[in-house]
Amino acid sequence: MSxxxxxxxxxxxxxxxxxxxxxALSSVAYATQEILLVxxxxxxxxxxxxxxxxxxxxxxxxLVIVSxxxxxxxxxxxxxxxxVSHENLGDKAGLLAAxxxxxxxxxxxxxxxxxxxxxxxxxxxxxxxxxIEIAIAxxxxxxxxxxxxxxxxxxxxxxxxxxxxxxxxVLLLTGFTSCLGGCPQAENLGAGHxxxxxxxxxxxxxxxxxxxxxxxxxxxxxxxxxxxxxxxPQSKNAATTLTIMGTISIxxxxxxxxxxxxxxxxxxxxxxxxxxxxIAHTAFGxxxxxxxxxxxxxxxxxLAANTAFADFPRLTSILAVDRFxxxxxxxxxxxxxxxxxxxxxxxxxxxxxxxxxxxxxxxxQLYLVGVFMSFTLSQAGMVVHWRRTKxxxxxxxxxINAFGACLTGTVLVVVIATKFTGGAWIVIAATPVLMFxxxxxxxxxxxxxxxxxxxxxxxxxxxxxxxxxxxxxxxVDAATARAIGYTRSIRPGTARAFALDKxxxxxxxxxxxxxxxxxxxxxxxxxxxxxxxxxxxxxxLPQDEFLTLVVPEVLGGRGWRELIRHPSMQLLxxxxxxxxxxxxxxxxxxxxxxxxxxxxxxEPARNYVIILVSAVHNSTLQAIEYAETLRxxxxxxxxxxxxxxETEQLGNEWLAARIPHPLEMQDSPFRDISTSLxxxxxxxxxxxxxxxxxxxxxxxxxxxxxxQILHNQTALIVKRDMLFEPGVVVASVPYHLEDAVPxxxx
Amino acid sequence: xxxxxxxxxxxxxxxxxxxxxDSYWTSLTQTPEEARNENLKVWASTIQGVVKIADVxxxxxxxxAGVITNIRIDPREGSGSIEATFVDGTGQMLAKWLGRQALQxxxxxxxxxxxxxxxxxxxxxxxxxxxxYVLVPGPEHGVAAH
Numbered sequence: 001m002s003x004x005x006x007x008x009x010x011x012x013x014x015x016x017x018x019x020x021x022x023x024a025l026s027s028v029a030y031a032t033q034e035i036l037l038v039x040x041x042x043x044x045x046x047x048x049x050x051x052x053x054x055x056x057x058x059x060x061x062x063l064v065i066v067s068x069x070x071x072x073x074x075x076x077x078x079x080x081x082x083x084v085s086h087e088n089l090g091d092k093a094g095l096l097a098a099x100x101x102x103x104x105x106x107x108x109x110x111x112x113x114x115x116x117x118x119x120x121x122x123x124x125x126x127x128x129x130x131x132i133e134i135a136i137a138x139x140x141x142x143x144x145x146x147x148x149x150x151x152x153x154x155x156x157x158x159x160x161x162x163x164x165x166x167x168x169x170v171l172l173l174t175g176f177t178s179c180l181g182g183c184p185q186a187e188n189l190g191a192g193h194x195x196x197x198x199x200x201x202x203x204x205x206x207x208x209x210x211x212x213x214x215x216x217x218x219x220x221x222x223x224x225x226x227x228x229x230x231x232x233p234q235s236k237n238a239a240t241t242l243t244i245m246g247t248i249s250i251x252x253x254x255x256x257x258x259x260x261x262x263x264x265x266x267x268x269x270x271x272x273x274x275x276x277x278x279i280a281h282t283a284f285g286x287x288x289x290x291x292x293x294x295x296x297x298x299x300x301x302x303l304a305a306n307t308a309f310a311d312f313p314r315l316t317s318i319l320a321v322d323r324f325x326x327x328x329x330x331x332x333x334x335x336x337x338x339x340x341x342x343x344x345x346x347x348x349x350x351x352x353x354x355x356x357x358x359x360x361x362x363x364x365q366l367y368l369v370g371v372f373m374s375f376t377l378s379q380a381g382m383v384v385h386w387r388r389t390k391x392x393x394x395x396x397x398x399x400i401n402a403f404g405a406c407l408t409g410t411v412l413v414v415v416i417a418t419k420f421t422g423g424a425w426i427v428i429a430a431t432p433v434l435m436f437x438x439x440x441x442x443x444x445x446x447x448x449x450x451x452x453x454x455x456x457x458x459x460x461x462x463x464x465x466x467x468x469x470x471x472x473x474x475x476v477d478a479a480t481a482r483a484i485g486y487t488r489s490i491r492p493g494t495a496r497a498f499a500l501d502k503x504x505x506x507x508x509x510x511x512x513x514x515x516x517x518x519x520x521x522x523x524x525x526x527x528x529x530x531x532x533x534x535x536x537x538x539x540x541l542p543q544d545e546f547l548t549l550v551v552p553e554v555l556g557g558r559g560w561r562e563l564i565r566h567p568s569m570q571l572l573x574x575x576x577x578x579x580x581x582x583x584x585x586x587x588x589x590x591x592x593x594x595x596x597x598x599x600x601x602x603e604p605a606r607n608y609v610i611i612l613v614s615a616v617h618n619s620t621l622q623a624i625e626y627a628e629t630l631r632x633x634x635x636x637x638x639x640x641x642x643x644x645x646e647t648e649q650l651g652n653e654w655l656a657a658r659i660p661h662p663l664e665m666q667d668s669p670f671r672d673i674s675t676s677l678x679x680x681x682x683x684x685x686x687x688x689x690x691x692x693x694x695x696x697x698x699x700x701x702x703x704x705x706x707x708q709i710l711h712n713q714t715a716l717i718v719k720r721d722m723l724f725e726p727g728v729v730v731a732s733v734p735y736h737l738e739d740a741v742p743x744x745x746x
Numbered sequence: 747x748x749x750x751x752x753x754x755x756x757x758x759x760x761x762x763x764x765x766x767x768d769s770y771w772t773s774l775t776q777t778p779e780e781a782r783n784e785n786l787k788v789w790a791s792t793i794q795g796v797v798k799i800a801d802v803x804x805x806x807x808x809x810x811a812g813v814i815t816n817i818r819i820d821p822r823e824g825s826g827s828i829e830a831t832f833v834d835g836t837g838q839m840l841a842k843w844l845g846r847q848a849l850q851x852x853x854x855x856x857x858x859x860x861x862x863x864x865x866x867x868x869x870x871x872x873x874x875x876x877x878x879y880v881l882v883p884g885p886e887h888g889v890a891a892h
Binding site: 231665 | 846
């Protein structure tokens with residue numbers, strides 16, 4: 001699928017509402033129930049408090065929405081809790097918010113899926129023993145949909161969300177009407193008889209019930225993240241949608257709580273139906289509409305889980321731009337990266353469901369800490385934002401946000417106090433671990449940045465003759481012929497070839513009598529023999545000359561399966577990255593582009609050399625020197641700007657460093673570098689015979705293997721995807737950070 | 747639908763409804779590129795006093811706005827040149843500055859309003875040399891990264 005489809009198109013309010021509010025609206029399905037569960041524990045007499053407590057929760061929700069309207073105005077480019085707190089409160093607060101959000105997304109999936117399963121079980125009580133299995137199946141379903149890359153059209157969101165709103169509206173109307181002449185009473189299947197006063201009703205219980213009810217606030221943040229997806233005027237439309245969402249959410253929640261009270265719904269552990277199910281059953285007498293409500297509830301809850309699958313990669317991508325996560329997460333367009341995120345998210349969500357026995361009440365205990373932590377940080381960040389910018393009307397906005405921050409901060413304290421032992425401690429323990437991990441990644445990137453900027457590097461001699469080429473004549477085929485033509489065209493100082501198999505010698509003689517061939521013998525793996533041979537050549541060369549291993553490769557077909565079928569070449573190229581003083585130039589050719597009539601080892605008349613750069617540092621400078629030795633027809637540096645600030649910095653550093661080559665910085669609208677690069681090289685019309693495009697990739701190598709995963713991921717993607725591009729060769733030029741101090745003594 | 751649109755006097759509300767459903771339908775079916783162009787057009791329409799790139803007249807002094815999608819720095823030409831390609835959903839255009847040593851805020855995804863005499867470039871796209879310019883926030887979504 002084209003990665004462009006990942007992006008939402010601009011949404012009218014009526015579509016944006018279901019897209020962004022399924023999470024917030026779906027909490028109506030369980031918020032009242034959580035309050036009743038707490039109150040029920042102290043006796044039936046306490047249950048009537050559900051209405052005033054719901055009012056308090058509803059008021060809180062209204063205030064938070066008013067507060068978030070300010071965020072939406074101030075951050076038209078999307079102001080999630082991470083962005084707002086990182087920008088205004090600094091790294092630590094940003095990381096705290098990010099950790100809270102990451103945990104939050106996992107819990108959104110667990111909680112929503114569990115609640116959705118409960119709705120199903122309410123409609124079909126026979127399924128009760130299979131709750132965990134059903135929940136896991138739902139997660140697997142949503143994960144697979146996302147892995148396959150479902151095209152999320154507006155209708156996909158609109159049907160379940162509007163269906164849910166409509167079914168609840170019908171339920172409330174029917175309920176209210178039936179209450180005109182005295183409410184029908186709930187059956188309360190499985191709840192048994194509840195004593196009137198088991199325990200005294202204390203303020204702590206009231207607070208605990210209130211904290212439980214605040215689950216109604218989950219999901220409010222989604223719109224503040226999604227402002228850029230709205231139609232113009234974006235902020236205004238987003239703010240309006242936020243208000244509409246709040247109004248609907250509060251009305252539904254209060255209506256459900258009121259009916260629960262009037263119908264005397266009791267909910268305890270062991271109740272057969274959810275509170276919403278019980279109300280629906282009472283109001284509709286168990287008819288068709290009862291089932292409709294259950295199905296709609298399950299659907300919106302699964303949809304709510306799905307939004308976490310969309311938000312998770314977005315947050316990791318922002319974190320990667322800020323270097324708190326491995327850089328590969330930045331490239332959201334890459335299926336592989338995207339898939340990893342989905343797998344991680346579903347794994348943890350599933351794990352939580354299994355560990356907590358698909359018990360909604362216990363899962364929600366964990367949920368709220370992260371939710372209110374991000375609310376509080378985000379609004380506190382907004383307070384600093386208003387003080388800093390002093391935009392028109394800032395005092396009013398500051399007041400609203402400050403009040404909101406205090407309010408959600410207080411609720412956070414209440415949530416922690418009432419739910420700590422119930423499971424909230426897990427989140428409180430996991431948060432610093434996540435923060436530490438992200439901090440370590442950040443520290444590592446900073447260290448590498450420092451290393452790459454080391455000014456002591458001595459430039460390599462730029463004269464073309466200082467290039468030495470070794471061709472790996474694994475076989476003698478079309479790719480080998482192309483490699484020979486390429487080698488001749490760059491006129492290297494020395495050119496030689498080697499093979500592991502004596503059988504190729506005669507074919508080689510015929511094809512390239514001008515390039516001497518050595519047969520490398522001995523025992524050991526292919527990789528070991530190649531490396532040993534390269535080292536022996538390297539030892540004879542001056543330090544300031546390049547040594548390029550040319551690897552010709554005929555691929556049987558296109559696609560990644562081809563790489564898995566013949567892994568030895570890929571492994572060889574990968575392992576040579578860590579070999580100091582060796583550059584690898586890959587000359588691939590896909591079987592179907594081989595032209596049997598063409599001159600086999602034709603020298604390309606035009607060699608367009610493109611260096612992919614991301615910053616001006618030692619690795620880039622070395623790659624430029626390397627590119628200069630290739631006798632390019634045209635030499636330029638290319639950068640795909642994933643971040644506007646980094647792009648500007650790169651441009652300015654390029655000018656300041658007085659690099660005598662043009663630099664082009666190209667927008668990659670969907671953050672999909674492979675596609676953008678493919679479009680870019682198309683202008684040179686490479687055909688592999690007389691027109692070749694050489695992509696030079698500056699890479700850097702760190703000594704610790706486990707750190708290597710944090711680097712060169714873009715290079716990896718480019719290498720993988722460019723293998724199948726006709727007429728494109730890829731040279732990878734590694735810079736060894738441990739060798740940052742020059743080895744040369746001259 | 748067309749016939750309904752042509753009968754606004756009889757069915758005023760109906761035409762509103764069909765227009766709505768039309769724009770609805772468009773929003774559901776357009777490709778990301780189309781959505782992006784539409785986004786750019788709306789963004790450009792919020793800027794006062796500019797002409798669309800598609801309507802630009804060669805050899806006249808004009809004011810044009812667009813979002814920067816490509817920047818080319820060439821230090822080889824004398825004291826260096828900076829070229830920025832910008833788009834507004836109707837077309838693309840090139841602004842070129844000579845003798846500059848820094849980008850000074852020119853970056854991808856940024857909104858650029860230029861005023862100067864338009865020339866015909868080597869390709870089809872209009873070019874403007876050393877224009878006066880103002881940088882404004884771009885529409886962000888669908889043009890550059892966050």
